[in-house]
Every structure is written in C-alpha cells, then in structure tokens.
Amino acid sequence: MLISREYAHSLFADLTQSVMVPLDPDELLHMPGLQRHGHVFIGDIALRCYKHKARWTYDERDIRTASRAFAELDVDLGDVDDVQLPMYYERPERDPEEWNRPNWRRRLMLWMFDAARNKAQAEVPWEEWNDAWKEVGANGLPGGLTWEEFVAACSQRRDSQNIASTRPLQLLTWSGETWLLPRAYTELLDRWEQREEKLVARARLCACGAQGPHWGGWRRHSARTGYVTMCPPCAGATCQLYTGHMCGVLYESPRRRNTRADDYLCRLCKESPASAWDHCHEHGYVRGPLTELTREFLQVRWPLR
Incomplete structure (x- = not known):
C-alpha cells in the first residue's frame, strides 16, 4: 500500500527507536536522492519513491522491511575500523565523473575542511586569507578546529550531517592517531556506495540506450510519473519548442494550469524537457518553461517579453 511521506516518516521513526545506528528519518521527507535515481537510501537500503496523484509516496512494505533490517543489524561499538580518510584535494583537480560518485570517506573529509576554512575565513579580512586552515592538528581536525566547533558547523547544514x-x-571517534568507526557501520556505508552507484548508472540511461551525465543533466521531472531520463535528441522529438505563446498570461490563470510545462523544451537550453512554468513573483506573469535544475540552482533572471 502506498503511504504519504509524512506517514512513512512517522512509521519508520517509531519502528527504529532502539536501533544501534543513528538514523535520520527526516530524509524520508526531504528525499535527497529523488532527482538522481528516484530512491531514498536508509543506510544501504534503497526505498523507491512513487508518484501517485501528484504526490510522492512510499510503499509501506518497504518501510517496514527497512525497519526490520536495522532492528536486526548488530553493531559492536568495540569492534572498530580505521576510517582512512583521504587527503585534502581541490575539486577542480579531479575528474567531474569521479568527483560525483558516492564516497562517504571523501564526504567526511570535506565536512572537516569546509568547517576549518569557514572558521579561518570568518576570523580575518579576505586579503589575509591563507591556506593555514588545511593543516591537521593533533586531534585529527584541520585549522585548529575543536570537536565541538566541528559538530556545531555540521549541524547548520543538512548536507553536512547525513550520509x-x-x-x-x-559514532566517529579519534584514537589519537586515526579516525575510527564501528566496523559493521563502515561495511554498511561501503555497501551504500556500491548500490547508490548502480542506481545512478541505471538512471543515467535514456530509453534509446544513450548514457547521460553522472549527476543529473538528462533527468527531468514529469508531473505524471516522476523523474525520467531523456537525451536531447529524444527530448526534442517528444517535446515542443517554446515560442513565447504564454507571454502576458498570469501564472495563476486557468490557461496556465491547463498547459503542461513538461510538454515543452526548456526555454534557455532548448534541449531538456521543462519541469515547471517560471514566473515573476512581482507581477505574476509567466516567463516560460524551465527545467528544475535551472530554476533551483542557476537562479536565472530574464526580462518578460
């Protein structure tokens, strides 16, 4: 039976109150992996998301199965593993395909160095910024960070709290020489990496067999079925080119509500199907169809015409 995100969150939280692994059921509400592959990971378990009557839902059986798996997971806090975090390196030095692959060790490393850099740059004028924050101290943290400062910095952002x-x-502890985590937990995160990579690889494929970029690109939102993957040629064959015919139409008007944005290509890139009608919040008029990535992350501004 399909259930709402809210009920899935409540049910999972109730069934996992006593598990050994610290979980964040709120991810069932935020659905962080939705655009990438249509699932939400709880540990190494992928919960499929379903679009039903214009709302995202879960299968109740999947929620209960995941809850049982965590209830049965035996985590010995005394059996620990060396985390072996990678050295710090700048993002431009890496291949974009490699950088976007799931890597929980690299993510922990970036949390630490991001917190150290932000602390260092907040304490001095920008013209005095240097690379001293990259130096790792005796407590395993860079930039003179204390453990309390690191935890506080991570708590300010969701993407620096959850893996x-x-x-x-x-669960993370410093031995005096290296970072440690329970072995059962590191094995769980290793399995998550492999399964996340497989789902992303599958989600990158267009129906014609062409493979898209590793992180989004060809993925677009369909109001009817959720996210689908379409290469530019397939998108061009199935979607119309927007010609400005919605100019002067109010976003709240029945005409806009009866015209689907995903029937058109994005007004800017003219390659990917749009996901929503962009509009001006001041005068309320439609500006054109945009992809979700363009609307949320590029924050494009264009004149109404």
Whole structure:
C-alpha cells in the first residue's frame, strides 16, 4: 500500500527507536536522492519513491522491511575500523565523473575542511586569507578546529550531517592517531556506495540506450510519473519548442494550469524537457518553461517579453 511521506516518516521513526545506528528519518521527507535515481537510501537500503496523484509516496512494505533490517543489524561499538580518510584535494583537480560518485570517506573529509576554512575565513579580512586552515592538528581536525566547533558547523547544514540517512558523527571517534568507526557501520556505508552507484548508472540511461551525465543533466521531472531520463535528441522529438505563446498570461490563470510545462523544451537550453512554468513573483506573469535544475540552482533572471 502506498503511504504519504509524512506517514512513512512517522512509521519508520517509531519502528527504529532502539536501533544501534543513528538514523535520520527526516530524509524520508526531504528525499535527497529523488532527482538522481528516484530512491531514498536508509543506510544501504534503497526505498523507491512513487508518484501517485501528484504526490510522492512510499510503499509501506518497504518501510517496514527497512525497519526490520536495522532492528536486526548488530553493531559492536568495540569492534572498530580505521576510517582512512583521504587527503585534502581541490575539486577542480579531479575528474567531474569521479568527483560525483558516492564516497562517504571523501564526504567526511570535506565536512572537516569546509568547517576549518569557514572558521579561518570568518576570523580575518579576505586579503589575509591563507591556506593555514588545511593543516591537521593533533586531534585529527584541520585549522585548529575543536570537536565541538566541528559538530556545531555540521549541524547548520543538512548536507553536512547525513550520509545515507545516517549520522556518522555520533559514532566517529579519534584514537589519537586515526579516525575510527564501528566496523559493521563502515561495511554498511561501503555497501551504500556500491548500490547508490548502480542506481545512478541505471538512471543515467535514456530509453534509446544513450548514457547521460553522472549527476543529473538528462533527468527531468514529469508531473505524471516522476523523474525520467531523456537525451536531447529524444527530448526534442517528444517535446515542443517554446515560442513565447504564454507571454502576458498570469501564472495563476486557468490557461496556465491547463498547459503542461513538461510538454515543452526548456526555454534557455532548448534541449531538456521543462519541469515547471517560471514566473515573476512581482507581477505574476509567466516567463516560460524551465527545467528544475535551472530554476533551483542557476537562479536565472530574464526580462518578460
């Protein structure tokens, strides 16, 4: 039976109150992996998301199965594993395909160095910024960070708290020489990496067999079925080119509501199907169809015409 995100969240939280791994059921509400592959990971378990009557839902059986799996997971806090975090490196030095692959060790490393950089740059004028924050101290943290400062910095952002809907900082410890996590937990995160990579690889494929970019690109939102993957040629064959015919139409008007944005290509890139009608919040008129990535992340501004 399909259930709402809210009920799935409540049910999962109730069934996992006593599990050993610190979980974050709120990820069931935020659905962080929705655009990438249509699932939400709880540990190494992928919960499929379903679009039903214009709302995202879960299968109740999947929620209960995941809850049982975590209830049965035996985590020995005394059996620990060396985390072996990678050295710091700048993002431009890496291949974009490699950088976007799931890597929980790299993510922990970036949390630490991001917190250290933000602390260092907040304390001095920009003309005095340097790379001293990259130096790792005796407590395993860079830039003179204390453990309390690191945890506080991570708590300010959701993407610096959770890995696969789990909270590693609650289990992470410093031995004096290296970072440690329970072995069962590191094995779980290793399985998550492999399964996330497989789902992303599958989601990158267009129906014609062409493979899109590793992180989004060809993925677009369909109001009817959720996210689908379409290469530019397939999108061009199935969607119309927007010609400005909605100019002067109010976003709240019945005419806009009866015209689907995903029937058109994005007004800017003219390659990917649009996901929504962009509009001006001041005068309320439609500006044109945009992809979700363009609307949310590029924050494009264009004149109404």
